[in-house]
Amino acid sequence: MSHLDDGMLHAYLDGELSAVERARVEAHLAECDPCRERLAEERSLIERADRLLSLAAPPVPAALRRRRRWWVPSAWAASIAMAFIGGWLLRPRNPPPPVTETAEIRDAAAPPAPQLAVAQESGGRPANAERRQASLPRRAPAPMPADTQATITTGAIPAEEQQPVVRTTPRLTPGTSQPVLRGAAAAPEPAAKVAVAQAPAPMVSRQALAFGPDGEIGTSWPVITAAPARNLLGADLVKIPGLPVRDIRQDPRMNGQVVVDQEVADGVVIQLLQGRSDAYGLATAADSIGRSSEMSLARESSLKRNVGPLWVRISGPLSNDSLLKLLQLAR
C-alpha cells in the first residue's frame, strides 16, 4: 500500500474505515515510520480541533424543555421600545406630571395596534403613543395572559411580569471624543435622581440603579450565561430576534437584573436591560424626559425613558432613519 494520505489517516483515526481498510492501514503503518509519525501528528491535530470546537460550545446546557411564555411580550416589548424611541424624538418638550402618568398607566388596557409606527406624540402623553405603537408579536405562545399585552404597552405590572429595557449604544472606543454623548448622558443623571425622589416610597427607581456615573449600562458587569440569567429573572431572556447575542451580564448591585447585549450592526450594540418586576418601581421618566428634552433633537445623543415596564435608552448619533430601521428590525 502506498503512503497514507490525510483523508485516510483521519478516517482511520475517526474509526470510520471498514474492517478491511483498517487492516490494510495497520499493515502499512507497521512497516512505515514516516506514516506512523504522520499518524501521531494527525491525531494531535484532531485533538486540538476537538478542543477548539468544545470551546465554541453553547454556554448553556441544552434544556430539554423550553418555556415560551415570555417570547411574545419580549419581542413585542422590544419593538414597542423602538417605536417609542422614534416617537420620543419627535415629541414636544412637555413632560407629563409623574402621578398622572402613573395613574394612566395603571388604568390602561389597550389592545395592541396592528401597525408598528413611529409615534406622533401629543405633548406629554408618551404612554398613549406607546399603546398605538404596539405591534403584533412574532409568535404567539399559548398561555399568554391577557393583561400581558396591556402591561407591555401601558406599564401595569403583574407580579411575574418581566420588564425589558432597550438601549442602543455605539461601541465607544477609548479615546473617541464624543463630548455630546458624554454630556448628554450626564445630563439626565440628575433627572434620574429626581425621579427616585418622586417615585412612591416602597418602589425603587430603576434609573438611579441602572446607570452609573458615566451613563453606560453594565459595561463592567460580570458576564453570565443564559441559564443563571434565566434563573435570576425567573423567566426567559428578552431578546430581539435575529440578532446575535454578544453576552449577558448581571447587575452586581441589584438582584434580578440582567442586561442582554445584542449586536445590531458593526459598532452598534443594543442592550436590553431586564429584570424581575418586583425589582423595579413604576418610576416615571417624566423628569428625565424633561431633562433630556434640553438636548437638541437634531443632535440627539441620549434618550432615556422609563415607560412602565420598558426602560429605553439610546446613546449615540442615531438618525431618525436609523431608528426606523431599528424598528423594522425589532418587528
Add this chain to the structure above:
Amino acid sequence: MPDDLADVYRTTYPALVRFLYRKVWDAERAEDLAQEAFSRALAHRPENPRGWLFVVAANMARDEARRAARERRHLTLLAGEPKNEGPSPEEALDDESRRRQVREALETLTPRDREVLLLWDAGLSYDDIAAQTGLARTAVGTTLARARRRLVEAYGRARTGSTGSEEANVAP
C-alpha cells in the same frame, strides 16, 4: 412523542443544539431552532431522523443568517464606532474571547469544510455526512483533515498574532 423519535431526541438534541450554536452563535436561538427541527421531524416522520434533523437544522440556520444579513444591510445607516479589533492581553484569557476567536477561526473555513467539521462534531458518521453534504464518502476524511488543520491554524494565528505557529497553545 413516539418512542423512536423520543430516543433520537434524547441522544441527538444536545448535539443538534451544539451544531446550531456554532451557526447562529446564540444559545437560546440554537435551542429554539433545535426544538423547531424536532417538531418538524414529528410532522414529517422521516426515515432517517438523525440525518434529516441536521439537514433541516442547517437549512433553518442558513435561512436565519440570510435574513439577519439582509436586515443588517438596512442598518448601515446607523453610525457607530469601529470595533476594537483584537483582544487585549487580559482579555486573551477570557472564555468569551476564546469563544469568539474559535468562532472567527471557524469563519475562515469554506462553508463546505465548516459544515463537514460541525456535522462530525455533532456526532454524525461519515456516511451521514456524505449523505447530507453530497460528498463522496471517501472525500469526507480529506475534508475533515483540511478543515481541522485550517481551524487550528486560524486559531493559532489569532491567538499569537503570528502565522500558523504549530506551537500555538490551544489548551482551554
